Amino acid sequence: MQRPAKLLRDIQRHSNGWLWISLPAAVFILLPIAAILVSLFAAPNENWGHIKQYMLRDYVLQSVWLVVATGFFTVLIGASLAWLIAAYDFPMKAFFRWALMLPLAVPPYIAAYTYSNMLSYTGVVQKALRSLGVRPDQSWFDIMSMKGAIFIFTMFLYPYVYMITRSFLERQSGAYIENARLLGRKPLAVFMRVALPLSRPAIAGGLTLVAFEVLSDYGVVNYFGIQTFSTAIFTTWFGMYDIESATRLAAWFLVGIIGVMLMERSLRGQRRFSATTSKNTPLVPARLIGLAGGRPWRSAV
DSSP: OHHHHHHHHHHHHHOOHHHHHHHHHHHHHHHHHHHHHHGGGSOOOHHHHHHHHHTHHHHHHHHHHHHHHHHHHHHHHHHHHHHHHHHEEOTTHHHHHHHTTGGGGSOHHHHHHHHHHHHSTTSHHHHHHHHTTOOOOGGGGOOSSHHHHHHHHHHHHHHHHHHHHHHHHHHHOHHHHHHHHHTTOOHHHHIIIIIHHHTHHHHHHHHHHHHHHHHHOOHHHHHHTOOOHHHHHHIIIIISOOHHHHHHHHHHHHHHHHHHHHHHHHHHTTOOOOSOSTTOOOOOOEEEEOGGGTSOOEEOO
């Protein structure tokens, strides 16, 4: 009788109110995901063979290309802006520090509708050009394509990478970057060889959020006519009226996302990024000397 009593005391000692609140919430969230994954083990219907043979390859390739291209450009823009704001002091920095986050307040599908209307033949851009006597080629303004979708996602999702990377650089990279500056490294070398490697976990976190946003988007890709996994699920469900195949597509979609997360974790390996060492000190921005002194912007360090 002592063992059950001891077990009960251990449970009471290690549990608290938050545990009993969290468990039902976790079960409530995970049940739909588990139900979707279980559909992988069900026998496919006759539509699945057609989807698998003629449609699935294009869905996967389009989704992968959209995520890879958007991820590359969001890292390029977001990490560069984060470095500029964190490492340098210049006029109106306080304004740009928060203004660069504003694109995140605009849903990408709203941006897609807005840009397509602005750049259309009757839009404000082409009207202004025609009023100046310019007759541009219509192909220059064709945003309803894969390139247009990459542009929309990049311009309105880069703040994920920018915010996380900027916060990391401002709080934890000071000693490393100051040492590189004292050793005479040029600003570009400091960014490429010190700031970027240090910021890898922050960039990876922002990039993961960008990838999830792109993969789960339906408004932009549907409006631009791009075949991705999200449009495939809706097309199968509402176009073919086949909820079983749509659920199976969603299950493979979840498997792909889990695979990406496991791959990133595997690449990270046993490396740890801790903020407890003495070298993780706040970064002191270097003052930029600009046009007021008759010279282009450059670091004063």
